Amino acid sequence: MEEESNESRREMTMPESGDFGLLKTQILMSLPSIRRMSLARREALAGYAFVIPWIIGFLIFTIGPMLASLYFSFTKYNIVDPPQWVGLANYAKAFSGIWDAIRTGDPRQFRDPLFWKALQVTIYYASIALPLNLAFSFFLAVLLNQKVRGINIWRTIYFLPSIIAGVAVTILWVRILNPRVGVLNPFLKDVLGVQSPPGWLSDPEWAIPALVIMGLWSVGGSMIIYLAGLQGVPTDLYDAAKVDGANAWQRFWNVTFPMMTPVLFYNLVLGMIATFQYFTQVYVATSNSLGGLGSPQHSTLFYNVYLYQNAFRYFDMGYASTLAWILFLIVLILTALIFRSSEAWVYYEGQLRGRG
Amino acid sequence: MSKISNFVLGLFRSVSGHELFIKGITTLILASGSILILIPFLYMISTSLKDPAQIRSDSASLFPRKPKMAEVNGNPEPLYAVTVDGQSHEFALVRKMPEGLGQFVDPARPDVIHELKINDQQQLYRWDIHWENYGEAIRAMPFWRYLGNTLIVTFVGMAGMLFSCSLVAYGFSRFRARWLNLLFLLLLSTIMLPSQVRLIPVYILFQRLGWVDTLLPLIVPQFFANAYDVFLLRQFFMTIPLELDDAAKIDGANPLQILLYIILPQARPALVSVGIFHFLYAWNDFYEPLIFLHSRENWTLAVGLQTFDALYTVNTHLIMAVSVLMIIPPILLFFFSQKIFTQGVVFTGIKG
Numbered sequence: 001m002e003e004e005s006n007e008s009r010r011e012m013t014m015p016e017s018g019d020f021g022l023l024k025t026q027i028l029m030s031l032p033s034i035r036r037m038s039l040a041r042r043e044a045l046a047g048y049a050f051v052i053p054w055i056i057g058f059l060i061f062t063i064g065p066m067l068a069s070l071y072f073s074f075t076k077y078n079i080v081d082p083p084q085w086v087g088l089a090n091y092a093k094a095f096s097g098i099w100d101a102i103r104t105g106d107p108r109q110f111r112d113p114l115f116w117k118a119l120q121v122t123i124y125y126a127s128i129a130l131p132l133n134l135a136f137s138f139f140l141a142v143l144l145n146q147k148v149r150g151i152n153i154w155r156t157i158y159f160l161p162s163i164i165a166g167v168a169v170t171i172l173w174v175r176i177l178n179p180r181v182g183v184l185n186p187f188l189k190d191v192l193g194v195q196s197p198p199g200w201l202s203d204p205e206w207a208i209p210a211l212v213i214m215g216l217w218s219v220g221g222s223m224i225i226y227l228a229g230l231q232g233v234p235t236d237l238y239d240a241a242k243v244d245g246a247n248a249w250q251r252f253w254n255v256t257f258p259m260m261t262p263v264l265f266y267n268l269v270l271g272m273i274a275t276f277q278y279f280t281q282v283y284v285a286t287s288n289s290l291g292g293l294g295s296p297q298h299s300t301l302f303y304n305v306y307l308y309q310n311a312f313r314y315f316d317m318g319y320a321s322t323l324a325w326i327l328f329l330i331v332l333i334l335t336a337l338i339f340r341s342s343e344a345w346v347y348y349e350g351q352l353r354g355r356g
Numbered sequence: 357m358s359k360i361s362n363f364v365l366g367l368f369r370s371v372s373g374h375e376l377f378i379k380g381i382t383t384l385i386l387a388s389g390s391i392l393i394l395i396p397f398l399y400m401i402s403t404s405l406k407d408p409a410q411i412r413s414d415s416a417s418l419f420p421r422k423p424k425m426a427e428v429n430g431n432p433e434p435l436y437a438v439t440v441d442g443q444s445h446e447f448a449l450v451r452k453m454p455e456g457l458g459q460f461v462d463p464a465r466p467d468v469i470h471e472l473k474i475n476d477q478q479q480l481y482r483w484d485i486h487w488e489n490y491g492e493a494i495r496a497m498p499f500w501r502y503l504g505n506t507l508i509v510t511f512v513g514m515a516g517m518l519f520s521c522s523l524v525a526y527g528f529s530r531f532r533a534r535w536l537n538l539l540f541l542l543l544l545s546t547i548m549l550p551s552q553v554r555l556i557p558v559y560i561l562f563q564r565l566g567w568v569d570t571l572l573p574l575i576v577p578q579f580f581a582n583a584y585d586v587f588l589l590r591q592f593f594m595t596i597p598l599e600l601d602d603a604a605k606i607d608g609a610n611p612l613q614i615l616l617y618i619i620l621p622q623a624r625p626a627l628v629s630v631g632i633f634h635f636l637y638a639w640n641d642f643y644e645p646l647i648f649l650h651s652r653e654n655w656t657l658a659v660g661l662q663t664f665d666a667l668y669t670v671n672t673h674l675i676m677a678v679s680v681l682m683i684i685p686p687i688l689l690f691f692f693s694q695k696i697f698t699q700g701v702v703f704t705g706i707k708g
Contacts, residue, residue: 040532046611047531051539053520057580062546065554065561072556079560140389146382156694157390160397163686166640167658168679171665172400175672183399186416217396248378269548277550280642288666304552311556312647321556328553335548 072321079315090322115323117298118306121208125302126275129212134267137219138260141226142252155227162221170284173214177201201285204299211281211300222267229263230256258347265346269338273331279304303327400683404676405485411672422484426463436460436477440470446480486673493677496668501653502660509574509645509656510638516578517585517634518627524581525589526615530601540590547583559647573648574638574656585630592626593619632693636686657682 048055073090075083093112100109107113144155161169176182177200185197198206233256241251282300287293293309294301307327311320398418403411405420414421425432426448433448438460440447447460447470458474461467493499528540562573600618609617620627642658649655655663661682665675 043531044533044536047527047533047536050527050531050611050615051524051536053579054524054543054581054586055539057520057577057582058542058546060561061558061577061580062549062554065557068557068560069553069555079563143382143386146379148379148383148386154386154390156691157393160687160690161393163636163690164640164683167642167662167665168400168682171661171675171679172396175403175676176396176399181411181415181672183395183416183418217393273548273550277552283642283646284662284665287662288669307552308647311559317556317560324550324552324556327550331548331550 069321069324072318073325075318077317077321079317083318086318090319091326093319094322094326114298114301114306118301118303121299121301122275122278122303125208125211125278126272128208129215130268130271130275132212132216133219133222133271134264136216137223137267138226138264140219140223141230142256144223144227145230155224159220159224161218162224165218165221166280167284169218170214170281173210173217174201174285177210177213201300202289202296204297207296207299211285214281222271225267226260226263229260233259261346262348265338265342269335272334272338276327276331277304278302279308283308400676401680403672404489404680405487406489406673407484407486408671408673410484419481420483420485421481424480424482428461428463428466433463435463435480436474437480438470438472438477440472447477449474449477489673489677490681493674493681496671496674497660497664497678498653499660499678499681502655502657505571505654506639506656506658509571510635513575513578513638514631514634516575517582518631520579520581521585521589521630522615522620522623522627524586525593526611526619528586529590529593530598530611530614530619543583543586547587555647562648568648569650569654571649571654574641574644585634588630589623589626592623596622628693632689635689639686 072083074085074087076086076089077083094115097110097112101107101116103109107116110116140158144151144158148154176184179185179197179199179202182200184200188194188197198209200206200210237255237259238251241255246254279302282294282302282305286295286300289295291297293313294305303323304327307320307323310316310323395418402418402420407420407422410417410420410422424435424446426435426446427433428448428450431450433450435446435448438445438447445462448463449458450461450466450469451459452474453459453471456473456475457471458477460470460472460477528536528543558573559568562568565572567573567576596619600622601614604614604618640658641656642662645656645659646662649659652663661675661678664678668674
C-alpha cells in the first residue's frame with residue numbers, strides 16, 4: 001500500500017518534464033515542421049474522434065431538423081401527403097391583418113387571432129412571472145445565505161418543490177386552486193376575510209395569476225443558483241466596505257447586488273426562454289377542462305401550447321414549423337436585446353467601469 | 357432546560373443585539389415561508405389517505421379525519437365540544453334548527469336538550485386514515501407497466517448520456533485541434549436553442565423509422581450527448597491535473613485508456629451529479645413522452661398520471677395517492693444525495 005502511494009507520487013512529479021515536452025511541441029508546432037505536425041495532427045484527430053457522437057447527434061437531431069423545419073415552414077404538410085410548396089403563405093397567415101387590427105383596435109381583423117392571443121398570453125405571463133420570480137428567488141437566496149440555526153433544513157425545504165416539478169405538482173395545484181373543493185379559497189374567505197375569492201383557473205382574468213402562483217411555489221431552482229453566486233462573493237469586499245463605514249444596506253446595494261448581476265442576467269435569459277416553452281402546466285390544468293387546451297377563453301393559450309395544437313392535434317406541420325421558426329427568431333432577438341442591455345447593468349469582476 | 361438557556365446566553369454573547377434582531381427576523385420569514393411550501397405537500401399526502409366521503413363534505417381539511425359520532429336513541433349523531441355554564445362537555449348535535457341554532461344533548465342523558473348556536477361550537481373529529489387508497493390506485497391503472505417504462509427510459513437514457521457525454525467532454529477538454537473551440541461554442545449555443553424549432557422534423561424522422569409509440573425516441577438521442585452535461589463534465593475534467601495524463605502517456609496508455617483509467621475515476625462526483633440531474637429530468641419529463649407515446653401500454657408515469665387524472669377526476673384520493681408515489685423517488689434521491697446535489701447545481705444551473 002505504502003509503496004504504491006510512493007509510486008504514484010513519483011509519477012506525479014514526473015510531468016514537469018512532460019510539460020516541457022508539451023511546450024516544446026507547441027513551439028515547434030508553429031514552425032512548418034512536418035514531423036511535428038503529424039503529432040499535432042494525431043492529437044487533433046483523437047480530439048475529433050471523441051466528439052463524434054455529439055457531431056452526429058448535432059447533424060441528425062439539431063441542425064438537420066432545423067433546416068428541415070425551415071423548409072416545412074414554406075409548405076403545406078400533414079405528414080401523410082408529401083409537403084407542398086406554398087411560399088410565404090404560412091407566414092402571411094400569421095402576420096396578415098396586423099395593420100387593420102392596429103388601425104381598428106379590433107383583434108378580429110387578424111387572419112389568425114389565436115397566434116396573437118398566444119403571443120399576448122406568453123408575454124403577459126412573462127411580464128408578471130419573470131420579475132416576481134427573479135426578485136423572490138433573490139430575496140430567498142439572501143435569507144438562506146444568513147448564518148442562522150438549521151439553515152440546511154430551510155434550504156432543503158425551499159429547494160424541494162423544484163425537484164418534483166411537473167405533472168404531479170400541477171395536479172395538486174389544480175385541486176388546491178379549485179374554487180369549489182380547493183383549500184385556498186376557504187382560507188382566503190375565512191381567515192383573510194376576502195369576500196369573493198377568485199375562480200383562479202376557471203376565470204379568464206385569474207388563470208394567469210394562478211399559474212404565476214404555481215411558478216412562485218417552485219422558485220427554488222433559480223434560488224439555488226443565486227445562493228451559489230452569493231457564496232462566491234469574496235468576503236474581503238465586505239471587509240473593505242465595512243472599513244469605509246458602509247452599513248448593511250449600503251453593503252448590500254454596493255457590493256452584493258453588483259456582484260450578483262451576472263446571475264440575475266443568467267436567470268433572466270433562461271427564464272425568458274422557458275416562458276416561450278411553457279407547456280406541461282397548461283396541458284395538465286386545462287386539457288381535461290370543458291373549454292379544452294388553453295381554456296378558459298384562450299386565457300392560457302401559451303405560445304408553445306398553440307404550436308403543439310397545430311402540430312399534434314391538427315397535424316398542420318407546415319404552419320407549426322412556421323410558428324416554431326417565429327418562436328426561434330423571437331427568442332433570438334430577445335436574447336440579443338438582453339445581451340445588449342447587459343452592458344449597462346451586468347457587472348463582471350475585473351472589468352473597469354465609469355461608475356464609482 | 358439549562359441547554360436552552362445556555363444556547364440563548366451564547367447567542368447574546370456571540371452577537372450584538374442588532375445582528376440578533378436580523379437573525380430573528382430571518383428565521384421568522386423562513387419559517388413562515390416554509391409553511392407555505394409544506395402545506396401543499398401535506399395536503400397531497402393527507403388527501404391520498406382520505407375517505408372519498410370526506411373529500412366531498414370536508415374537502416378543505418388538511419387532515420384525513422371523520423366526525424366523531426355518538427349514539428343517541430339508537431342513531432349516530434356528530435359530537436361537538438360544547439361549553440355550558442363555563443364547563444366543557446362532549447355533546448351530540450341531534451337536530452339542526454333555523455338561524456344556525458342546534459339542539460345538543462349529552463349522549464349519557466339524551467333527555468336534557470341544550471339549544472345553542474352551531475357555529476360557536478367545535479365539532480370533534482377522529483383520525484380516519486385509508487391506506488388502502490394506495491392499493492386501489494395502483495390497481496386502477498397499469499401502474500407497474502408505467503413504472504417499468506419510466507425506469508427503462510430513465511436508466512437506459514442515463515447510461516447513454518453518461519457514455520456519450522464522457523467521450524465528448526473528454527474530447528473537448530484534453531485535445532488541441534483547429535475546429536474544436538468553434539465546435540464547443542456551437543455546442544454551448546444549443547443550450548439556448550428552443551427545442552420546438554427541431555421537434556417536428558425529429559418527430560417525422562422517428563415516424564419514418566417506425567419508432568413513434570415506442571420508447572426509442574426518448575432513449576436513442578441520449579446516446580448522442582447533450583450540451584448541458586457535456587459542459588458540466590468538461591468543466592470538471594479541466595480541473596483534473598494534466599500531469600496524471602502525461603504520466604499515463606509515458607507508461608504507454610492511449611487516449612481511451614487515459615479516459616477510462618485516469619479521468620473517469622477522478623470525475624466520479626461529477627458523473628454522479630449529472631446522473632442525478634438526468635434522473636430528475638427524465639422522471640419528470642412530460643412533453644416528449646406525450647408527443648412520442650400514443651398507446652396506453654407504452655406510457656411513462658407522467659403521461660399515465662395525467663390521463664388517470666382525466667379519467668378519474670372525481671376520485672381525488674386515488675389521484676393524490678399516485679401523485680405521492682410519483683414524487684417519492686425524486687425526494688428520496690434528493691435526501692440521499694443532498695450534498696452532491698447542492699454542489700452539482702452550482703455549475704449546472706437549470707436543466708430541462
